Amino acid sequence: MERKAVIREFVRELLARKGDTEPFSDEASLLLSGRLQSVDAVEIAVFLEEEFGVDFAERGFDQEMIDTLDAISALVEDSAKTP
Amino acid sequence: MTAAADPGRPGPASARAPFLWGFRLIPRIETYPEVVSFAQTDIGKFTLLGIFAIGLWYTHPLWQVLIVLLAVVTLLPQYRRMVLTFGTLVWGFGIIWPWTVRPLLLPAAMVLILAALLFWAASRFPHSGFGRRPVASLLTGFALSVLLASYLPRGGYLWAASWDFLTVAGAYLWFIAYSLLDAGSKSRDPFALQVGTYRPFWGGTNTPFAKGAAYLRRIEAHNPEQLAVAQLKGLKLLAWSVLLDLFLRKAFLPVVHGRLGIPVYSQLFELSVQRGSFPWYVGWASLIANFIEDLARLSIFGHRIIASCRMAGFLALRNTCRPLASRSIAEFWNRYYYYFKELLVDCFFYPTFMRYFKGHRRWRLFAATFAAACFGNAFFHFFRDLGYIEESGFWKALAGFQAYIFYTVVLAVGIGISQLRERRVETTGWIRGRLVPAFWVIGFFCILSVFDYTDKRYPLQECFRFLAHLFNLTS
Numbered sequence: 001m002e003r004k005a006v007i008r009e010f011v012r013e014l015l016a017r018k019g020d021t022e023p024f025s026d027e028a029s030l031l032l033s034g035r036l037q038s039v040d041a042v043e044i045a046v047f048l049e050e051e052f053g054v055d056f057a058e059r060g061f062d063q064e065m066i067d068t069l070d071a072i073s074a075l076v077e078d079s080a081k082t083p
Numbered sequence: 084m085t086a087a088a089d090p091g092r093p094g095p096a097s098a099r100a101p102f103l104w105g106f107r108l109i110p111r112i113e114t115y116p117e118v119v120s121f122a123q124t125d126i127g128k129f130t131l132l133g134i135f136a137i138g139l140w141y142t143h144p145l146w147q148v149l150i151v152l153l154a155v156v157t158l159l160p161q162y163r164r165m166v167l168t169f170g171t172l173v174w175g176f177g178i179i180w181p182w183t184v185r186p187l188l189l190p191a192a193m194v195l196i197l198a199a200l201l202f203w204a205a206s207r208f209p210h211s212g213f214g215r216r217p218v219a220s221l222l223t224g225f226a227l228s229v230l231l232a233s234y235l236p237r238g239g240y241l242w243a244a245s246w247d248f249l250t251v252a253g254a255y256l257w258f259i260a261y262s263l264l265d266a267g268s269k270s271r272d273p274f275a276l277q278v279g280t281y282r283p284f285w286g287g288t289n290t291p292f293a294k295g296a297a298y299l300r301r302i303e304a305h306n307p308e309q310l311a312v313a314q315l316k317g318l319k320l321l322a323w324s325v326l327l328d329l330f331l332r333k334a335f336l337p338v339v340h341g342r343l344g345i346p347v348y349s350q351l352f353e354l355s356v357q358r359g360s361f362p363w364y365v366g367w368a369s370l371i372a373n374f375i376e377d378l379a380r381l382s383i384f385g386h387r388i389i390a391s392c393r394m395a396g397f398l399a400l401r402n403t404c405r406p407l408a409s410r411s412i413a414e415f416w417n418r419y420y421y422y423f424k425e426l427l428v429d430c431f432f433y434p435t436f437m438r439y440f441k442g443h444r445r446w447r448l449f450a451a452t453f454a455a456a457c458f459g460n461a462f463f464h465f466f467r468d469l470g471y472i473e474e475s476g477f478w479k480a481l482a483g484f485q486a487y488i489f490y491t492v493v494l495a496v497g498i499g500i501s502q503l504r505e506r507r508v509e510t511t512g513w514i515r516g517r518l519v520p521a522f523w524v525i526g527f528f529c530i531l532s533v534f535d536y537t538d539k540r541y542p543l544q545e546c547f548r549f550l551a552h553l554f555n556l557t558s
Contacts (some may be wrong), residue, residue: 032301034400037417038428039502042436042448051442056437060215060267062429064297 003052004073010047011069014040026069041066048072054079109322113315115377122311128157131314135394138321142328142387143286145178152284156395159265160310162369163303163396164272168279175282180251188245190251195278197252198259202274205266217263217431222462225249225256229466233477247474253469254289255281261295272296285391289467290423292388293399304396315481317393320401324386331379339372348373355549356471363555370553374529378406381420410520412501416456416494419528423463433460449499457495461488464537483539486546490534497527 004026011030015021020035030036036044045064048054054075066072112118121127132154139146152170153434156163180191205217215219232245245298256279265271280296292301306311339345345368346354346361354361385402392399409415417424436451465484466472472480534546551557 002321012468029301032298038425038432039448041433042451045437046444057441059432061437062264062268062297064268064301067301 003076004069006051007072007076008069010051011036011044011072014043019070024069026073028069029067030069031063031067038063044072048076052076052079095461107321112319113312118315119311120306122315127311128314131318131394132157135314135318135321135390138318138325138390139164141325141367142321142383148174148178149284153391153394157310157314157538160304160396164276164279164299165551167299167395168275170284171279171281174284179282183250183409185247187247187251190248193248194255195281196462198255198262198277198281199274200257202262202266205263207270209267214267216434217266218260219434221256221260221263222430225252226462226466228252229469229472230477235470240444246469250426251471253466256466257426257430257463258291258295259284260546261291261297264429265295265297268297272300283392285395286388289463290384290420290426293392293397293421294422294425296430298399299397302398304398307326309398310396310408313373313393313396313398317390320386320393321390324383324390327379327386328383331376331383335376335379343368345369345372352549355377355552356545360551363553366549366553370533371529374525374532377532378403378419385420385422407525408517408521409524410517411504412484412497412524415524415528416498426463427455427459431455435478445503452499452502453495454499456493457491460491460494468537468539480539484537485543486534486536486541489543489546490531490536493531493534499532 011024014036015024018036018040024030024035028035031038031041041063045054045056045061048066049056059079064071065075109486122131132150135153136150139150143149152166152173156166156170159166161410175191176188180187201213201217201221204211205214208214227248227558228245232242232249235242235245261280262274262277265277277296280291280293280299283293293302304313340347348369351361351366351369382403389399389402400421404418404421406418407414409418432451432455435454436447440447440450461484464487465481471483475483480511530550533550533553534543536546549558
């Protein structure tokens, strides 16, 4: 599966666990809009670490980095390029 | 450190509970197309500002200055962030710092210059020790400065100048921390715009309301319709603030303390310290009344600030959002004081979680929660009350802080356990799924509020003594 599709599926499941089954676009704010919360941000971060090897200890972390599907995809792309 | 304060959008379908079959005390005017269109016209803007001014007149002592700034920011949306910086500087240097016990204009200017230098260093040298951990460096530096200042000879010029500087630095500390977090972002704002988030003119405490520049960038209205919606929501929130204030002052307090004769909690606590006796049920009544009063006061205060923030064109989340409906300790903590929780999450929780215990998922979450709810929480409150440290000395002040430290430890354990439990969508009905969990959560925070004691006048054992009174375990 394409990276973005994998991420989308994970976020969809995360939202569904909270009872939120409404659709979300690639640009829709997930965290700063309050739709997901800090503990969900942690779940996304762990998912990105385990699935794509993103190292937040190295690059630092703020919610803006994973606020939208587009931002998460860009982060994963960037991480893949960085040795 | 979880859950939502989410006023900006309807909740997920399954989480929505009908309130009196959809009845709303304040209608959702931001969803009426005619109202939103009207709010975008010149006359609509002035009407909104006019109604908002009436609410401010009731709730804010400096409502005239605030409404002028809000009018300017409404009429010049293309310069919103610059107007925010200008208004915030006018507010700080015209209203706050000249009128403290001693005028603190010079220390305030020095703090802003230092903040600019730190911001420049964090953005220019991201791989340096400071650039990699700017917030930790800032907080360590501040704590050490306070410790050193407490050893200076009392009464001298250096002592006075140091404490003046630290007083202002303490007031801006967490705002600068948010700037330093933004310094690492590719889309960071220049320092001139960061200054607009340093105790912005819409008000607040040492806790940055509506966080920092990164958050403002995300929630700023980008077209007239978004501005209209943000302002209408701001107006609604101010109306809530006024209604809650009226309820508290005209109904709740007169009935509770007047008609029912329930003693004020602080007086009852004092009575306990003086070894006075009172029936256990009076203790409970006073504690519960105090808990509700604190919740209402925080809501009134937070709603007013966020209402003004929304009126300025930033659709910020509410500070307090239905805390009594919380089904877990972590959810309550999030709903009760959202921007304080966010501060702890951004400055303590995330850095700990991303760096330590990476191989132990549960420990990782627990350690990060402890770093935020215990250490960060205690750090914030200890260094907030600088006057007490200045007066009593660093170590005596720390010893006096024991009750609050105990509070943060229990709070962190509670939130940690709450987060580690599996989270599921409730399917067990209203009573078992909502009412019973809410009862236990409110009970936990109500009892814990005995230890939420930052006055530093009495030791921890006095809090335990009051707790014992509640269970009729003392004479």
